[in-house]
Amino acid sequence: MPHGCFRVRVLLALIGHQWFIRLRWIFVVATLLLLQLERFHADAVERPVLMWVTAVGLGAINLLWTAIGRGLGKDLDGDAERAARALRRVVCFINAQMAVDLFVLTVLLRCSGGIENPMAIFYLFHTLIAALLLKPLNALLQGGWALLMYSGLAVGECLGWIAPHYPFVAALAASATHTDLLSVIISIGVLAAGVTGTLYFTVQISSRLDEQERELFDTNLALRESREDVIRLHEKRSRFLRTAAHQLKTPLTGIEMLAGLVRDGVVTAEGTPSIVGRIIRRCQEAIVQVTELLTLERIERAAHEPRPSTPIEVRPLLERLADRYRGQARSKGLSLETRLACDRHGKVEIDRRDFEDCVGNLLDNAIKYTREGGSVTLTARDFDGGFQLSVKDTGMGIPAEAIDDLFEPFHRGHAALSAGISGSGLGLTIVREVVHQSGGRIDVRSPEGGGAEFVLWFPWANPAVEG
Numbered sequence: 001m002p003h004g005c006f007r008v009r010v011l012l013a014l015i016g017h018q019w020f021i022r023l024r025w026i027f028v029v030a031t032l033l034l035l036q037l038e039r040f041h042a043d044a045v046e047r048p049v050l051m052w053v054t055a056v057g058l059g060a061i062n063l064l065w066t067a068i069g070r071g072l073g074k075d076l077d078g079d080a081e082r083a084a085r086a087l088r089r090v091v092c093f094i095n096a097q098m099a100v101d102l103f104v105l106t107v108l109l110r111c112s113g114g115i116e117n118p119m120a121i122f123y124l125f126h127t128l129i130a131a132l133l134l135k136p137l138n139a140l141l142q143g144g145w146a147l148l149m150y151s152g153l154a155v156g157e158c159l160g161w162i163a164p165h166y167p168f169v170a171a172l173a174a175s176a177t178h179t180d181l182l183s184v185i186i187s188i189g190v191l192a193a194g195v196t197g198t199l200y201f202t203v204q205i206s207s208r209l210d211e212q213e214r215e216l217f218d219t220n221l222a223l224r225e226s227r228e229d230v231i232r233l234h235e236k237r238s239r240f241l242r243t244a245a246h247q248l249k250t251p252l253t254g255i256e257m258l259a260g261l262v263r264d265g266v267v268t269a270e271g272t273p274s275i276v277g278r279i280i281r282r283c284q285e286a287i288v289q290v291t292e293l294l295t296l297e298r299i300e301r302a303a304h305e306p307r308p309s310t311p312i313e314v315r316p317l318l319e320r321l322a323d324r325y326r327g328q329a330r331s332k333g334l335s336l337e338t339r340l341a342c343d344r345h346g347k348v349e350i351d352r353r354d355f356e357d358c359v360g361n362l363l364d365n366a367i368k369y370t371r372e373g374g375s376v377t378l379t380a381r382d383f384d385g386g387f388q389l390s391v392k393d394t395g396m397g398i399p400a401e402a403i404d405d406l407f408e409p410f411h412r413g414h415a416a417l418s419a420g421i422s423g424s425g426l427g428l429t430i431v432r433e434v435v436h437q438s439g440g441r442i443d444v445r446s447p448e449g450g451g452a453e454f455v456l457w458f459p460w461a462n463p464a465v466e467g
Contacts (some may be wrong), residue, residue, distance in 0.1 A: 003337035007133055007206070009359040011090055014133075015069050020097055024062045031055045046393060047166065058104050067095055091134065098126050101419070106149040113168025113177045114157045115150075115187040120140050122196050123150055131202035141204060143195045143284040158184045164219075230464040248289050258282070295357055296409070299433045311461035312355060314338055314387060315380065321356060322378055325363045333372035336363075340440035342380040342387040349461040350438045358434035361427035362391040362454050369452070370395035370438050386440070386459040398446040406444060431456075 014020060032055050035047055072093060075086035102123065109117050123146040130142035156162035157178045165178055177183045256417065258279045261267050268274050324337045329336040348355070359378075366376040376395040381388055409429045433455070435442045440458040 007210075008087065011087075011094060011133055014094065015072050015076070015203050018069055019067065020094075021062055021066050021069065024058065024065075025100070026060065028055055030061045031058075047089075048111050054104060054107045054111070061100060061104075065093075066276060068093060074111070085451045091138070094133065095142070097301055098130055100148050102126055102142070102149055106153055109150075110153055110157075110162060111166050114165060115154045115184060116168045116175055118190060120150060120187075123147075123191060124198050127195050128202055131199050136203050138197075141201055143199050147188075147192055150191050150414055154178070154184045154188055175393060177257060179201055187311045213428060223342055246392055251286040251289070255279050255286070258382055289426075292430065296430050298432060298434065299357070299437070311349045311350050313344075314346050314348055314355075314458075315342055315344050315353065317352070318359065318378065318380055319391075321359050321363065323359070326366065328364075329367050332367060334366075334367060334368075335375045337375060337377045338380075339377065339379045342382050343460075346382070346387055347461040348386075348438060348458045350458070352432070355435045355436070358431050358456075360391070361431050364392035365396065365427055366391050369393065376431055385455065386457060389456040389458065391454050392451065394451045397448075397450040398444065398452050400446070403444050403446070 032052075034050065035055070038047065072086055072090055075089070076083050104456070105119070105122050106125075109115075109119060110120075127139070127143045127146055131139040153162065157165055158181055165173065258275050261277055262272060318340055320337070322336060326336050363376065363378065370376060370393045376394075377390070377392045379388075379390040379392070407428045409426055432442060435456055435458070438458055440456060442457075443455045445453040445455065
């Protein structure tokens with residue numbers, strides 16, 4: 001098959017509009033008219049019957065080409081698989097037409113002057129068409145076939161193998177050019193140079209056009225993909241904003257209702273501290289929502305900004321984070337254990353706040369979802385090229401069907417909602433963004449007996465970056 005969609009479309013147009021077939025009919029009619037006119041004006045010169053037979057035969061062959069072309073046209077209009085098979089037959093069909101046309105042209109030249117006939121220019125015409133529409137190998141074969149036909153005719157007439165010689169124009173005196181070996185060699189050389197030059201320059205130009213077409217196609221594809229990405233991003237952002245507004249509306253509505261009870265005097269003096277406490281808790285929930293929204297926005301924006309130039313030491317930071325959350329664990333009757341076996345001076349190329357938010361969200365979730373008397377374990381150990389971080393709890397666990405949606409913004413499990421555990425639904429989304437931006441990966445494990453474990457892998461910072 002030829003390279004480039006444009007050339008394939010031109011080939012299909014040749015079949016659909018029957019360009020070659022129409023040109024051939026014009027050529028057949030013109031040849032027969034010229035032969036008839038020559039008979040009226042030059043009775044002394046008789047063209048061989050072969051020329052008449054060839055012209056009529058070309059018309060008969062053209063009828064065959066017409067029938068084949070219509071059959072291919074129907075196949076091309078069929079289903080995709082049938083059309084793909086028909087495309088290969090189209091290439092064979094075009095090659096066969098060109099090869100037959102070159103043979104017919106040679107026979108007509110034989111009957112009308114041989115190398116004296118300027119219609120030899122049609123050899124170049126066919127070579128040009130082949131180089132434009134077909135693969136280089138096909139074009140080379142067509143050019144070689146043209147040169148072989150012309151050379152055979154020229155040498156055959158020069159050596160007397162093909163006789164008699166017929167003049168190009170009957171009214172002109174007979175010429176002996178076809179018997180002059182030097183003239184024959186020059187004629188063949190000129191045609192060979194023309195065929196070679198046509199092939200070379202046309203193939204080079206076609207290759208450049210194919211390359212430009214591929215670049216345009218790739219650019220257009222990239223633009224379409226970018227447009228689809230932008231549309232998806234807008235849709236995602238719209239859904240995010242709608243969900244965020246709904247999430248914020250819930251605590252604000254509660255605050256408004258409770259404040260209204262106090263304002264209208266519905267609440268007694270003894271009940272006011274309780275109502276105020278509920279208002280404060282609702283405010284705290286809204287503040288957490290806003291804080292995590294801002295955190296997620298900052299982390300997502302950082303994905304398009306340069307990485308921090310100073311990597312952070314992991315182990316000391318993990319120790320401080322564990323100390324920060326021990327009080328929260330103790331207040332709930334939980335134990336928070338640490339098993340930090342990673343490199344004391346190992347560093348990761350990540351923003352300190354992002355890392356703290358990531359590990360902090362995991363510890364906060366583990367404490368919130370674990371009942372009194374349970375435990376939370378923070379583990380870190382080295383692995384090839386980085387370290388592995390694990391936050392494991394003995395809480396309620398995560399259903400297997402819920403793990404896939406776990407990191408989606410504002411997603412909260414049914415168990416958490418049923419238990420009345422507060423949360424924004426953004427913590428694990430923040431964890432996922434931080435891990436992915438640092439070049440790490442994350443895994444979630446939750447056995448059937450309960451409990452959950454979040455395992456994170458982070459690569460160590462490049463030593464060259466540290467320096």
